[in-house]
Amino acid sequence: MSKPECMSPDASLQHSTVRPIGVYALTGLTTDGDRILAVDTVRGYLLSIDPLTNNTIILNPHQVSDWLDVTGLTLHQDTFWFAKDQEVFCCDSQGLLGDHRAPLEQRHFAHLPYPVAGVAVGPSAIYVSCQKSGYIHVFDPATGKPLDKFPQPGVGSETLTVADERLWVCDRDEQTVYCLDPATGAIQYSALTPFSSPTGIAFYTPKNQVPICYVVYTDEEPYIRDDPNAESPYQLTFRDRTFIHPLCLHHNPTEHYTLSNGYLVELSYVEELLSIEDVTLNNVEWRIALPSETQRQRIRHIEPIGHPFTIEEQNGQKVAVFKFDQIKPDQGGLLGWKATVEMYSLKYSLTPDDIDSNLTLAPELQAQYLVDDDDLAMDTFTIQAAAKEAAGTETNVLRKMLKIRNYVYDRLSYGIRPKIDTPDVALERGIGSCGEYVGVLLALARLNGIACRTIGRYKCPQHPEYRHLPLEPDFNHVWLEFYVPGIGWLPMESNVDDVIDRGPYPERFFMGLSWYHTELGKGIPFAKMKADNKPEGLSMGDLAINHIRFRILDELIPQPVGTDSGVESR
Incomplete structure (x- = not known):
């Protein structure tokens, strides 16, 4: 067992949320050893933030227009690196971090064909993430020439940092932090973030303490506004939500999972x-x-x-x-x-190569979890044809399950129904509730020899800042688990990752669950x-x-x- 990656003995920091004052949309995150540094991309503020007091200082009060729409901020030695649209820039930080008076002269470093989201600096390379290209691009820091590229680990906009000889990637859509080998881009492990829309990651080291991994979140949240001039004073509207929070995790390499x-x-x-x-x-x-x-x-x-x-x-x-x-x-x-x-x-980090293809499903699991025991319509032409088309010729259980999930996501859209119909009816209709997604997934997976079962029941309302207050979920919710011989039961959400029309779909809850998923009575009524x-x-x-x-x-x-x-x- 490894030690938690990001854990501070300082109780004032290990759970404290940093809430900078007067900011709207933070993106990119870095540190100078004493403070957290970030950019408000809406206001163009380059900010210095004290994580203990939330004290917020604008470092570029006379150059805010030059920093509008900046993303992917990182500080390496005495140089800021960041992106703006399709360009990567750098500038000296000396003087600025001292007396806040020296102007920032931005120097162009590299150009990409698509917008850049993240920049990170390693000992011998500059890493630049680009969602539309689908790659993390590697540049020579001296010449700005491309050296290499490797696929982004997720499907969303990704910010980067380098720490402890590893490349860390924070994906906004996946709500996931990935730990990569900086030489090859191979995923060593990944962890889910406790909040949605992470837009930056950095490691901050208090004096004589263990480094803390901070993640910044930027989004909008709904709230009820009181308008005394309106006939109906209570109105639903939205406001900016941006804050910084420690990400703590425990990686178990033996069992291929990470807790956060x-x-x-x-x-x-x-x-x-x-x-x-x-x-x-x-x-x-x-x-x-x-x-x-x-x-x-x-x-x-x-x-x-x-x-x-x-x-x-x-x-x-x-x-x-x-x-x-x-x-x-x-x-x-x-x-x-x-x-x-x-x-x-919880997030599992398994690849198809980790699966022993010589292992088969035990007879008792076949008897219990490969049968139609819940009106799954597995004997209908619609479901049998879909099962054959969904898996194709794939034999690896991980790739097969992911193909089946993506097939269902291509053909279903989420909608609340007054009752749960059988999988053949839901698939032909093209709209399903979470229970109907589960039914279709169970039927197609079982017909392809993958043991599956329903799990879940409820999700805790996702408001961890509301401590000691009663919270009631609006709906119940179910997802499923599928069995991999030699590994065990792995979780997979029913419909929550079906967020992009025809994909690519996030894999945040493929072999993963967030803290708010409540598991009740696995495999029993x-x-x-x-x-x-x-x-x-x-x-x-x-x-x-x-x-x-x-x-x-x-x-x-x-x-x-x-x-x-x-x-x-x-």
Whole structure:
């Protein structure tokens, strides 16, 4: 196990969000040893920011027009490097960082055919990222001549930095930081960022402390504006959101995954009994799955709500079991649980070459996860033809699963439906909810010999800055896991990465989950009720309505998470 890459013993920095004052859209990030430096691309400000106090100084007050639309800022020795449109520039920083009076004379370094997003400086090369070309270009620092190029690891706009003899890439669309070999561009590992729209990355080293990896985020956020002059004073509008936050991670090279920033979350799930006229249920057993124990998720504490329960294990998953002698007509009541859970972001770094093609799927997994056990329409012409077309002649399980995902993304668009239709209907319609995406993916993958199962249930609302406040998700959500012999179960989102018409699609949640994904009851029903005299056709929806609540309690630095930690209950 490696140590966390970015972890500071200084409690004032290790979780602190840096919020510069008077800025709009930061892009590019670098440091001079004492401060964080960034560019506000909207205002043209070259900024010096104190991460402890948020004190913000404009270093170029008389040259802001020259720095409009600048991206990819980096400082190497005494020289700033940055990009503007299709050009790469450099300028001396001496004097500027001292008394803020020396003018900045920009010198042209290189030209690319498409807009540049990121610039980084290594010992013997200048790295320049260009989303439209799809490459990171390598230049000779002395002559400006191209030396090499290698593919961008993601599909979005990418900013760069060089640290610890590695090239670090921050992809805005993928919401991912990649660690690359600077000589070849090979991905050593990657990690998901806790927030969306990362636009810069840098390593800051406080005095006598471990380096902190800072990532800057730039986006817009919706909010309710109070307009006292309007007939309806509450109006939905948007405002700029830009801030800097530490990225902490723990890389496990043996098991090919990386954990990044996590949160301690309190999750409550409660069923409220509904009135059932003229029906008395006898000897009732009500089962509700508990949060799963995984590499990225650990239960610290769990307790009942409304009614006591016992914990049983079902196919390796913990389940809360509630028992009633009777549930009578018009009887009210609550039953559920409250769990305190550590939830981290997780990203696997596997390539097709890491898969042993000689290993086959175990017979018990074939019997359970290659069959149509949930109205998957696997016997219909529509699904069988789609399964054949989606995978083609591919045999490697990773490439095959990715091809199937991309095929489904090409043919489905996301839309909420009043009910979940079978995969053949959803595929022919071309619009599906997350559950219908999952159904189509399960059917096509299983017909191609890939064991798959549904997982998920809910996502914590993505507001980690709202600590100790009740947060309620608007919808439930499901995704899936697929099995790779010799590796195990790997996660894959259902529809969330289907964001670009006809691709290329991000792979942030292909073999990855963010901290807000809640895993409940892997491979088992989430909730189930049985009684001695349960009428045929009486569904869970007839019996109860559910209430789901999250509270984010704290931010966590990722550590190795085992799958056998004990569960405290009472």
